[in-house]
Amino acid sequence: MDSFFNPASPGSEAIHHLFVQFLWIAGFVFLLVTGLVLYFSHRFRATPGDDREPRPLHGNRKLEIGILATVTGIMGIYLYLALQTMVSVQAAPAEGQQPDLVIIGHQWWWEARYPTSGAVAANEIHIPAGKKLLLEVSSADVIHDWWVPALGRKMDVFPGRKNQVWMEANEPGTYQGVCSEFCGAQHAWMRINVIAHSPEEFADWEQQQLKKAIVPQVSLAQQGADLFADKPCASCHRIEGTAAQADIGPNLTHLGSRKTLLSGMMDNTQENLKRWLAHPQKVKPGAHMPDFLFTDEELSALVAYLGSLK
Numbered sequence: 404m405d406s407f408f409n410p411a412s413p414g415s416e417a418i419h420h421l422f423v424q425f426l427w428i429a430g431f432v433f434l435l436v437t438g439l440v441l442y443f444s445h446r447f448r449a450t451p452g453d454d455r456e457p458r459p460l461h462g463n464r465k466l467e468i469g470i471l472a473t474v475t476g477i478m479g480i481y482l483y484l485a486l487q488t489m490v491s492v493q494a495a496p497a498e499g500q501q502p503d504l505v506i507i508g509h510q511w512w513w514e515a516r517y518p519t520s521g522a523v524a525a526n527e528i529h530i531p532a533g534k535k536l537l538l539e540v541s542s543a544d545v546i547h548d549w550w551v552p553a554l555g556r557k558m559d560v561f562p563g564r565k566n567q568v569w570m571e572a573n574e575p576g577t578y579q580g581v582c583s584e585f586c587g588a589q590h591a592w593m594r595i596n597v598i599a600h601s602p603e604e605f606a607d608w609e610q611q612q613l614k615k616a617i618v619p620q621v622s623l624a625q626q627g628a629d630l631f632a633d634k635p636c637a638s639c640h641r642i643e644g645t646a647a648q649a650d651i652g653p654n655l656t657h658l659g660s661r662k663t664l665l666s667g668m669m670d671n672t673q674e675n676l677k678r679w680l681a682h683p684q685k686v687k688p689g690a691h692m693p694d695f696l697f698t699d700e701e702l703s704a705l706v707a708y709l710g711s712l713k
């Protein structure tokens with residue numbers, strides 16, 4: 404399970420380490436206080452026949468200063484450890500350093516842009532393992548929150564503001580994350596999948612993503628391509644190499660190469676894609692994809708086309 408408890412990056416290791424340190428200190432204080440309460444309630448318990456009031460104790464300056472100093476000392480240790488972790492986890496990037504990855508939150512999906520190469524992805528975010536990446540996160544609509552627990556800290560995602568956060572995966576693998584700020588009806592289906600590759604594999608993936616869309620060879624897929632151009636699809640989506648050049652919805656140039664649909668909501672299968680195109684508002688109510696009342700033949704053609712876009 405990918406979680407905060409299985410850190411897979413230097414940043415989340417530091418945060419996990421801090422959590423464990425806090426837990427030990429808090430555990431010690433808990434046991435000390437509970438132990439003293441039990442001890443005193445036994446030691447000074449009422450005995451039969453003895454109905455004297457206990458002797459009140461106040462104005463013990465030594466005891467008061469001692470308690471205050473202990474509490475302040477513990478809080479001081481917490482503050483020191485927390486600041487130390489913050490400095491290591493959220494070091495300021497070098498002056499003018501360009502982000503490796505630009506993340507844009509949308510209701511309800513994630514857009515990923517790779518500024519160096521120009522590649523664009525959605526929801527499945529591929530990265531090279533073993534490289535500390537600077538992410539720039541912003542939003543196209545409301546406040547979201549970027550969080551892949553195994554790979555680093557959280558970062559709020561605001562419209563009209565660019566926040567920066569580091570992300571690194573020690574090893575290749577798939578790491579799951581979630582939008583962590585309530586952002587509307589489908590907040591729960593705003594999952595993140597980060598796929599970390601060896602540097603060579605990542606370079607291959609990036610090169611593949613930079614290619615223009617496949618020109619369909621099968622007649623059904625060809626019909627789908629024509630439909631895509633004729634229907635309003637192209638006013639929101641982009642498929643490189645075709646007339647569809649809009650950036651409101653996810654870029655579909657390589658939709659067929661993704662494992663999931665709708666921000667991790669379902670597997671990328673023909674049936675699921677068809678269900679989504681047929682009844683978007685039933686599958687993901689509130690999503691900005693309208694219901695176009697496609698006929699069954701139209702749906703089959705569109706699914707054949709979109710699925711072929713590897």
Ligand code: CUA
Pocket residue numbers: 508509511546547548582583584585586587590591593
């Ligand atoms: Cu986006 Cu919650």
